[in-house]
Amino acid sequence: xxxxxxxxxxxxxxxxxxxxxxxxxxxxxxxxxxxxxxxxxxxxxxxxxxxxxxxxxxxxxxxxxxxxxxxxxxxxxxxxxxxxxxxxxxxxxxxxxxxxxxxxxxxxxxxxxxxxxxxxxxxxxxxxxxxxxxxxxxxxxxxxxxxxxxxxxxxxxxxxxxxxxxxxxxxxxxxxxxxxxxxxxxxxxxxxxxxxxxxxxxxxxxxxxxxxxxxxxxxxxxxxxxxxxxxxxxxxxxxxxxxxxxxxxxxxxxxxxxxxxxxxxxxxxxxxxxxxxxxxxxxxxxxxxxxxxxxxxxxxxxxxxxxxxxxxxxxxxxxxxxxx
Amino acid sequence: xxxxxxxxxxxxxxxxxxxxxxxxxxxxxxxxxxxxxxxxxxxxxxxxxxxxxxxxxxxxxxxxxxxxxxxxxxxxxxxxxxxxxxxxxxxxxxxxxxxxxxxxxxxxxxxxxxxxxxxxxxxxxxxx
Numbered sequence: 250x251x252x253x254x255x256x257x258x259x260x261x262x263x264x265x266x267x268x269x270x271x272x273x274x275x276x277x278x279x280x281x282x283x284x285x286x287x288x289x290x291x292x293x294x295x296x297x298x299x300x301x302x303x304x305x306x307x308x309x310x311x312x313x314x315x316x317x318x319x320x321x322x323x324x325x326x327x328x329x330x331x332x333x334x335x336x337x338x339x340x341x342x343x344x345x346x347x348x349x350x351x352x353x354x355x356x357x358x359x360x361x362x363x364x365x366x367x368x369x370x371x372x373x374x375x376x377x378x379x380x381x382x383x384x385x386x387x388x389x390x391x392x393x394x395x396x397x398x399x400x401x402x403x404x405x406x407x408x409x410x411x412x413x414x415x416x417x418x419x420x421x422x423x424x425x426x427x428x429x430x431x432x433x434x435x436x437x438x439x440x441x442x443x444x445x446x447x448x449x450x451x452x453x454x455x456x457x458x459x460x461x462x463x464x465x466x467x468x469x470x471x472x473x474x475x476x477x478x479x480x481x482x483x484x485x486x487x488x489x490x491x492x493x494x495x496x497x498x499x500x501x502x503x504x505x506x507x508x509x510x511x512x513x514x515x516x517x518x519x520x521x522x523x524x525x526x527x528x529x530x531x532x533x534x535x536x537x538x539x540x541x542x543x544x545x546x547x548x549x550x551x552x553x554x555x556x557x558x559x560x561x562x563x564x565x566x567x568x569x570x571x572x573x
Numbered sequence: 574x575x576x577x578x579x580x581x582x583x584x585x586x587x588x589x590x591x592x593x594x595x596x597x598x599x600x601x602x603x604x605x606x607x608x609x610x611x612x613x614x615x616x617x618x619x620x621x622x623x624x625x626x627x628x629x630x631x632x633x634x635x636x637x638x639x640x641x642x643x644x645x646x647x648x649x650x651x652x653x654x655x656x657x658x659x660x661x662x663x664x665x666x667x668x669x670x671x672x673x674x675x676x677x678x679x680x681x682x683x684x685x686x687x688x689x690x691x692x693x694x695x696x697x698x699x700x701x
Contacts, residue, residue, distance in 0.1 A: 318642070374653050374654065375653050375656070376655050376656070377654075405687075406686075406687050411646075411647050411649060414646040415644070415646075416644070417643070418618075418643040420621055422620040422622055425623055426622070426623060426624070427624060428624060428638055430639050432642075433641070433642045434645060436640075440638070445636075445638050446635065446638070447636060447639075450618070450640070450642060451644070453644055455644070458602075459642055460611070464605040464608055469610045470610060470611045471612050471614055472614065475615065493601065554607045563613070563615075
């Protein structure tokens with residue numbers, strides 16, 4: 250405590266900083282997936298901002314770092330699955346696998362200084378607003394040392410995503426199974442399915458990628474699909490005449506590389522094609538009805554060899570676009 | 574399906590387009606279901622034993638491996654404790670109201686907190 254007799258501190262009449270100078274702001278970002286990396290890019294153009302990214306995993310990539318089940322890939326074209334401000338002339342296929350997506354975003358992370366600003370293996374455990382100082386008090390667990398680090402910042406950005414808290418199905422006896430039990434959200438990379446009898450539980454986005462990928466190598470495959478799912482023809486079919494196998498030729502990639510404007514235009518067309526599907530999601534609209542007819546027809550054609558009763562049971566009774 | 578400027582597409586896809594225009598290829602899932610080594614079971618699962626998946630009809634399917642493709646917790650509540658102004662607990666609030674946010678990114682009582690995907694909709698169909 251200072252004594253009362255000391256010379257009182259006088260406030261300067263004029264602050265030493267010019268008018269409109271942004272005050273220093275610290276930002277805590279949670280998660281170094283695609284969103285967190287995007288923030289690092291945006292931060293390059295911010296003045297007087299410092300930031301740290303807390304990432305629970307050992308590396309960047311988020312969903313695409315964690316999701317490594319057989320057949321895992323984006324289900325919209327890769328050229329649309331890139332930031333608006335950076336194109337990738339090197340995408341190998343129209344739809345690319347998890348590894349290729351992760352590598353692309355890893356390279357962006359290096360470019361945008363994410364590795365300088367990120368703390369890996371740090372899982373945020375709490376954020377508490379301190380009204381006195383106008384800052385968030387954040388605690389993160391260092392998974393390696395078990396130490397909880399404390400930090401604070403004016404702003405918190407939650408870029409944690411939703412596809413990381415995978416959960417076991419609630420089925421009686423699930424964990425009494427003595428064979429190999431795996432979840433697509435935490436898939437064991439050394440699991441060899443060759444010649445095995447395999448059950449796949451589910452009929453969502455993961456299952457419909459896993460089933461066709463493992464079918465050629467397994468002895469037998471039983472897909473437990475309690476609910477029906479709309480299996481739409483691949484988005485942007487005309488862009489990908491061979492579906493998932495559609496690769497870009499060297500010549501196409503060279504053109505993408507050499508003509509930035511051409512690549513940009515190509516990406517606009519891809520986006521336009523995707524966005525033009527939006528009216529299909531208006532409930533009860535003529536477009537939704539039309540697309541339902543189209544998808545039903547496509548499913549019946551693709552299931553032509555199946556027992557008719559089973560085939561009809563696979564056609565959902567809810568509208569297209571309600572869920573996936 | 575919507576029109577795309579023909580001039581652009583003809584640069585690359587030209588003849589491919591005209592031949593495949595109306596047939597958009599699928600994922601291979603429906604095709605795989607019809608392979609000889611594949612069976613699709615629509616009955617719900619009653620239980621899993623040490624070596625089998627058993628349906629509600631009592632039929633047992635012995636397997637070596639079970640792959641659960643059963644998804645994620647998509648409640649959007651933060652995986653950590655989030656305490657905002659006036660001690661408001663975001664997890665507790667969203668457990669009651671569902672994930673609600675202003676323009677899907679800002680939340681009352683959480684000053685200067687911005688979130689990706691808190692989502693005012695409960696529908697995951699537009700997420701990826």
